[in-house]
Amino acid sequence: MKAKGGKPVYGAAVGILMLDARFPRIPGDMGNALTWPFPVLYKVVRKASPDLVVRNRAEGLLDVFLDAARELVADGADGITTNCGFLSLFQEELCASLPVPVATSSLMQVALVNRLMPAGKRAGILTISASTLSEEHLRKAGVPPGTPIGTTEGGREFTRAILDNETEMDVALARADNIGAASQLVSDNPDIGALVLECTNMTPYAADIREAAGVPVFTIESFVSWFHSGLVPRRYHPSTGS
Numbered sequence: 001m002k003a004k005g006g007k008p009v010y011g012a013a014v015g016i017l018m019l020d021a022r023f024p025r026i027p028g029d030m031g032n033a034l035t036w037p038f039p040v041l042y043k044v045v046r047k048a049s050p051d052l053v054v055r056n057r058a059e060g061l062l063d064v065f066l067d068a069a070r071e072l073v074a075d076g077a078d079g080i081t082t083n084c085g086f087l088s089l090f091q092e093e094l095c096a097s098l099p100v101p102v103a104t105s106s107l108m109q110v111a112l113v114n115r116l117m118p119a120g121k122r123a124g125i126l127t128i129s130a131s132t133l134s135e136e137h138l139r140k141a142g143v144p145p146g147t148p149i150g151t152t153e154g155g156r157e158f159t160r161a162i163l164d165n166e167t168e169m170d171v172a173l174a175r176a177d178n179i180g181a182a183s184q185l186v187s188d189n190p191d192i193g194a195l196v197l198e199c200t201n202m203t204p205y206a207a208d209i210r211e212a213a214g215v216p217v218f219t220i221e222s223f224v225s226w227f228h229s230g231l232v233p234r235r236y237h238p239s240t241g242s
Contacts, residue, residue, distance in 0.1 A: 007076040012039035013231040014224060015077025017068055019048045019084055023162050024169045028204030030083040030220050035203070038228055041077050043068045050163045054086050054129050065090055066097050073100055078231045081224050085198035086133070088141035103227045106198055106220040107141035113194050113218055114144065121193025123218075124148040126182050126209070128159050128199040148192055150185025152177045152199075162201050171204075178205040179212045186213045194218060 018031055025031040033040065045068045048061050058065075065087070069080050079101045080094060088105035095102045113123040125143070127133050130151035138147070152158045155177030161169040186192050193215055197206060200220040210217045 007074070009041065009076035012041045012076060013078040014038070014228050015041040015043065015069070015072030015075070015080045016224075017065060017072070017080065017082040017087070018042050018044045019050055019053055020044055020046050021050050021162075021165050022167050023050070023165050023201075024167070024171075025201075026171060026204050028206070028221070030200035030203065030224075035221060037225075038232070041072055041075055043072045043075075050084070050165055053084050054163055055132050057132075057134075058087065058089060062090055062093060066094065069094055069098055069102075073098060079103065079227055081220075081227065083200045083220075085127070085141075085200065085220070086129075086137055088137050091140050101227070101231070103223060105137075105141045106196060106200065106218070106223050107138065107143055109218050109223050110141070110143045110147060110196050113196060113216075117193040121191055122147070123194045123196050124150065124185050124189055124192040126150050126152070126178070126185060126195055126197050126199075126202065128152055128162060128201070133198070148185060148189040150181045150188075152181045152202075155181065158201075162199070175205050175208055178202055179208050182209045182213045182217075186215060 027034045029035060045064055052058060072080060080098060081103045085105040085107050088107055091104045110123050125147055127149060130149050130153055157170050157173035158177040182195055195213060195215055195217045197219045203219040203221045206217045206219050
């Protein structure tokens with residue numbers, strides 16, 4: 001057997017484009033490496049603050065995201081994702097410029113989740129910022145028009161701490177914001193049969209949301225884990241039974 005080379009890093013198929021942020025990233029957060037059961041490659045996109053990306057449409061950042069993605073591919077990534085659902089805006093450009101698959105946003109799961117639902121049910125979206133989640137963000141992620149959207153905006157902790165890039169966050173209050181917003185969304189829309197969490201920082205609260213809202217919850221972790229399973233399919237060994 002001959003081993004093949006060609007890249008500097010092996011064993012980390014997923015490359016993650018990270019916002020330039022300093023808020024706490026607890027386990028479950030996409031930016032906490034302990035979240036993943038497989039190795040990942042991180043690349044911080046300098047000057048891509050949460051405020052600029054979420055509240056200001058990542059204005060002027062396309063080229064730096066493209067450059068950072070190319071660096072991840074050159075370093076060994078076999079697929080690219082990002083740590084902000086609002087970067088669905090760059091899905092088409094990244095796909096057109098890179099030689100590997102790209103999954104920019106958790107929102108890309110909505111159409112698939114809808115196909116899983118019983119008759120009369122559909123997915124709803126929980127976002128960190130409904131006021132700036134535009135029709136363009138949704139369209140570029142393939143989200144069907146009219147999808148119900150809830151938000152943690154106006155809560156006590158989560159949206160402010162993340163988007164203002166604060167270095168401390170009250171996790172209990174952030175959890176309460178997510179649970180409250182999700183429960184309200186489901187209560188207001190009885191046809192919701194599942195939730196897709198737009199924000200990659202919401203994953204630590206997914207189990208609590210599932211329990212409180214009573215519907216399945218899909219996150220960036222579920223999306224990237226599926227993505228990874230295609231990049232690196234599990235190899236089975238019949239002779240060992242595993």
